[in-house]
Amino acid sequence: MIRIIPKPTDTPEDNSTQMVLDALDTLNAQYELLHLNEINPFRVPCKGDLIWVCGIRQNGVEFEQIKALSLTNRLVNTPDAIATCASKVMTSALLCHHGVPTPETLFTASHEAVEEFLIKHGKAVYKPVYGFDGDGIFLFSDISDLAEPPYYIQEYVRNDRDFRVFVIGYNAVGAIYRQSPHLTHNIHKGGVGTPVEIDPAMREITEAAAKAVGIDYCGVDLLRTDDGYTVLEVNGTPNWHCMAAPIPRLMAEYLVREEESLKK
Ligand SMILES: Nc1ncnc2c1ncn2[C@@H]1O[C@H](COP(=O)(O)OP(=O)(O)O)[C@@H](O)[C@H]1O
Numbered sequence: 001m002i003r004i005i006p007k008p009t010d011t012p013e014d015n016s017t018q019m020v021l022d023a024l025d026t027l028n029a030q031y032e033l034l035h036l037n038e039i040n041p042f043r044v045p046c047k048g049d050l051i052w053v054c055g056i057r058q059n060g061v062e063f064e065q066i067k068a069l070s071l072t073n074r075l076v077n078t079p080d081a082i083a084t085c086a087s088k089v090m091t092s093a094l095l096c097h098h099g100v101p102t103p104e105t106l107f108t109a110s111h112e113a114v115e116e117f118l119i120k121h122g123k124a125v126y127k128p129v130y131g132f133d134g135d136g137i138f139l140f141s142d143i144s145d146l147a148e149p150p151y152y153i154q155e156y157v158r159n160d161r162d163f164r165v166f167v168i169g170y171n172a173v174g175a176i177y178r179q180s181p182h183l184t185h186n187i188h189k190g191g192v193g194t195p196v197e198i199d200p201a202m203r204e205i206t207e208a209a210a211k212a213v214g215i216d217y218c219g220v221d222l223l224r225t226d227d228g229y230t231v232l233e234v235n236g237t238p239n240w241h242c243m244a245a246p247i248p249r250l251m252a253e254y255l256v257r258e259e260e261s262l263k264k
């Protein structure tokens, strides 16, 4: 059985879950919705199922619930992969560990270390460790602009756009570039997304990023550099805004395929 945990932030105008449900209907696939507020983690209600986590609330409860569900079911994405992606520190650690290009990054509680980073780079990008949608990200050149540690700060990569590549089963399937007049090109920050061809360098780096994290499907954010691309982050519950590729159908096919392979 395929079970689906709907994205809590879905709206009637922007409903990621429904798009994939419609695609599953087209494939004549059977599925049921699973609502986390009805789940008792100490009495997991299903077993041997494929559970698609379209999204969860970062409220300290829902993550534990999907962890409990993963005791007896196959989750897409796995809770471990979702947790890794939620943390920019863990994502960076895995990218570096696997040699995937990413901007020079510092994670520290030390003011001296930040000062040294600023001397080397002149300015840097501050990001909240568990941030998303571009929230809380800013460019700074003076340590007095920072509040309390921890500090996750990154070399500023000059750009006029970023790229979001959708990867399913370690295969890059769709890409857009995003442009805005400010630092963060996220769609939620007013960035405008335009479909773009997946070039070989983009394919290589995004599939390597997905493998480094070990994730069924993801959205990889990139910036262009003089010698290719660099990975900013990997999103574990990504949307596919502005993509020209048929992501809902590809997601539905992936879920059906993975559920079939559970029976083997
Ligand atoms: N090192 C950087 N240099 C220049 N711009 C950056 C850098 N890091 C992030 N940005 C901009 O900020 C956006 C959001 O950063 P990202 O790391 O993807 O965090 P979030 O999880 O908030 O989306 C990026 O898509 C990009 O437009």
Ligand SMILES: [Mg+2]
Binding pocket: 133, 134, 186, 221, 233
């Ligand atoms: Mg991002």
